Amino acid sequence: MKKQFAVIGLGRFGGSICKSLSDQGMDVLAIDNNEDRVNEYKTIVTHAVVADSTDEKALKSVGIRNFEHVIVAIGDNIQASILTTLILEEMGIKHITVKAQNDYHEKVLSKIGADRIVHPERDMGTRIAHHIVSKNVLDYLELSDEYSIVELIAGYKIHGKTLIDLDIRANYGCNIMAVKRGKEIHVSPKPDKEVRRGDILIIIGADQDIQRLEKGILDVD
The missing domain is CATH 3.40.50.720 (NAD(P)-binding Rossmann-like Domain)
Structure with missing residues (x-):
């Protein structure tokens, strides 16, 4: 229906x-x-x-x-x-x-x-700002004043590493919800999932943790 x-x-x-x-x-x-x-x-x-x-x-x-x-x-x-x-x-x-x-x-x-x-205007402004600041941020969705979901493009810095190697939850307090590679999407990916350059990581976490994550694992211009 x-x-x-x-x-x-x-x-x-x-x-x-x-x-x-x-x-x-x-x-x-x-x-x-x-x-x-x-x-x-x-x-x-x-x-x-x-x-x-x-x-x-x-x-x-x-x-x-x-x-x-x-x-x-x-x-x-x-x-x-x-x-x-x-x-x-x-x-x-x-x-x-x-x-x-x-x-x-x-x-x-x-x-x-x-x-x-x-708040469509405010939310779009926030998403654009995040995209401009970091070349690795593909999209950004604010869930609350403190938590967000972000799509990050994997670069050379983490190419070839597994999710176990990165241990994002322990090191940054964020969770990887899914990994997109081309047309494929892996929801709740296994710890031994290898990340390749160009993969899109869909991550949820507190804003301050996401910022630390961006600085820690993403390529720097």
Whole structure:
């Protein structure tokens, strides 16, 4: 059975989510108060409607209660974002994901019942910064204020060494979740797995430990 999602707000962020979910075969209801934006997504999503998400009657009329997961991707109107989230929470929507504009916005959203709060601009900035600073960082995902998942490209420094040789958990307090080599991916790799230059190591750990790991095992320019 297909999962059903509703996306409120069809700016760049909301529109991108709509396209991605639709590409994955999900049923998507796209909502915006701008008719031009709605028309743009009519051929992409399952349903696209013009509605004011701060109007409870309008949300009920489009059947929002039938959706287990609603993404509030409203752009610069923080008041509309907060009011929409509050209405969805009072309606009993199971999963509510909301785009936050700043830390204050996030605090309010947390208090009124948002299940997940995302900062797309901030998160993307963080990922780009990590990529710029180190040529070995392929991708970076912040899990919390202290923990992250990072994709590191193995270089000459660790080429030919096994995971036992590196002993990353003991030496740096991080865990290797998987090793990618070309199209192959080895999840929970065995200790005798040999690392080759160009392999991608998917590592989870505290930010300070990951930084020590980068300095300890990666090639230096």
